[in-house]
Amino acid sequence: MKIIVAGAGAGKTRSMAQMVLNRYNEVDSKFIYVITFTNAAKNHVKNKIRELNGHIPRRILVRTIHSFLLNEFIYPYNHLLYGQQFTKVSKIKLPDNHAYKANKLKELAKHKYIHVDRVTQVAKWIIYGKTNDKKEIKLKRRGILSLIPKYLDSIFVDEAQDIDENFSKVIEVLNEIGIYINLIGDPKQDLRGNFAFDNLINKYSNHVIYKTENHRCPISHVLFANNFVSEKEKQVPKTKIFGLLNYCFESEVNTEKLLGLKKWDYIYISRKNDRFLTHPTNNKINEESLEFELKTLLLKSGINENSIDKNTFILKEAILKNLNKIDYDKIFLGMEKILSIKLTKNERRKLSSLFDLNKVQCTQKGFFVRSIDSIKGLEGNNCIFILTTDLAPYLFKEKTNKNKMLNYLYVALTRSKYELLILVTKEVESRYGNNFVINKFKELNVDKLECKN
Numbered sequence: 001m002k003i004i005v006a007g008a009g010a011g012k013t014r015s016m017a018q019m020v021l022n023r024y025n026e027v028d029s030k031f032i033y034v035i036t037f038t039n040a041a042k043n044h045v046k047n048k049i050r051e052l053n054g055h056i057p058r059r060i061l062v063r064t065i066h067s068f069l070l071n072e073f074i075y076p077y078n079h080l081l082y083g084q085q086f087t088k089v090s091k092i093k094l095p096d097n098h099a100y101k102a103n104k105l106k107e108l109a110k111h112k113y114i115h116v117d118r119v120t121q122v123a124k125w126i127i128y129g130k131t132n133d134k135k136e137i138k139l140k141r142r143g144i145l146s147l148i149p150k151y152l153d154s155i156f157v158d159e160a161q162d163i164d165e166n167f168s169k170v171i172e173v174l175n176e177i178g179i180y181i182n183l184i185g186d187p188k189q190d191l192r193g194n195f196a197f198d199n200l201i202n203k204y205s206n207h208v209i210y211k212t213e214n215h216r217c218p219i220s221h222v223l224f225a226n227n228f229v230s231e232k233e234k235q236v237p238k239t240k241i242f243g244l245l246n247y248c249f250e251s252e253v254n255t256e257k258l259l260g261l262k263k264w265d266y267i268y269i270s271r272k273n274d275r276f277l278t279h280p281t282n283n284k285i286n287e288e289s290l291e292f293e294l295k296t297l298l299l300k301s302g303i304n305e306n307s308i309d310k311n312t313f314i315l316k317e318a319i320l321k322n323l324n325k326i327d328y329d330k331i332f333l334g335m336e337k338i339l340s341i342k343l344t345k346n347e348r349r350k351l352s353s354l355f356d357l358n359k360v361q362c363t364q365k366g367f368f369v370r371s372i373d374s375i376k377g378l379e380g381n382n383c384i385f386i387l388t389t390d391l392a393p394y395l396f397k398e399k400t401n402k403n404k405m406l407n408y409l410y411v412a413l414t415r416s417k418y419e420l421l422i423l424v425t426k427e428v429e430s431r432y433g434n435n436f437v438i439n440k441f442k443e444l445n446v447d448k449l450e451c452k453n
Helices: 012-026 039-053 065-082 098-110 116-127 135-151 165-176 196-203 219-228 255-259 284-300 305-322 328-339 345-358 404-413 426-432 434-443
Strands: 002-006 031-036 060-064 088-090 113-115 152-157 180-185 208-211 244-249 266-269 276-278 367-371 380-387 416-424
Touching: 002 012, 002 196, 012 031, 012 039, 012 060, 012 152, 012 180, 031 039, 031 065, 039 060, 060 065, 065 116, 065 135, 065 165, 088 116, 098 113, 113 116, 116 135, 116 165, 135 152, 152 165, 165 180, 165 196, 180 196, 219 244, 219 404, 244 434, 255 367, 284 305, 284 328, 284 345, 305 328, 328 345, 426 434
Parallel strands: 002 180, 002 208, 031 060, 031 152, 088 113, 152 180, 244 416, 266 367, 266 380, 276 367, 380 416
Antiparallel strands: none
């Protein structure tokens, strides 16, 4: 196993693409997998390989983590070990209540769906096992594991800080059976708080390489961010640009005018408030949840399975079109008439909650900005970081313990290629006092930007 720890702006994706191609030239016939955590990252890796090689060789497979685990392990082997056949994956929103959640997962499994949240766990069971596995299952697992090295040479994992403990176990087992594993990531950008990558770094410390260069951020930003990272992960700026790094108080500026300047590439915040709102959650998950419930009802009505998907789509679009126009009871009556069924109280309750989630919300007022989660991996010339009370203790060094909040701060400080402005919210100023904030920034060598209202 090889682990590369590389901070923001280190050129992780390009480095990995080159390593993948080097491995490809060393190995005959077997496949090489490159694993990413999002489709956007997958496309980014593909583009880097094309830039370096002109095309993507047939034996190099770039996949998202879920696609890899589903197609390589869960779909072909779960039914052999545990008797449950999965053929599809669902992203529907699961209930918070444990019992309701368990029932929903059983209902999905009945239709051969595995929920996206359970993919890494089920993959771990297939590759690593369960504590109560019987001898027969263990023997079958050994047979499965003996097949993998015959066709699979290596696995490269991009943004490895996002792996969880389940996938970590999968990686370790594959490493033990001779698959070459290469992980590249930055534990300082683990915003999920999994710390599985940290654990692997500690466990395989002799296999860790640290890349210290930062090609993205200007000198002032790199030196500033180094205040909040461990000694061995401090970076060296590779640009000749010093950059602009300032702060200002929300109470002293015309926020609408400041945020409205066209020069800002990204404006982001860790915790929204009544003035700064993060963009509404993508409604795709809510729509998928509604689709699943409607599909279940269509099956109940006895409709031909070949036309299920088409009719589900038509029914969903008709409902979404009328959610803000007519009350739910009328929608239920219309559904009962179309499907020739009687909705139960439980079915009405589930549909009502999904209708609520899919309603268009138009009542929010405030400035829409990005969340720090959404700008991880992005970069822009000029950025505003809105400082709220959750990250202020870390910026002011009241709290120094390594956790995901410190990682949020690091991500926030390393997006800009030229200017970074830290906007101190009214809540932070109220908690600490104006003079305290000014003195803290002075200690950190950050100047105040005098903004006119």
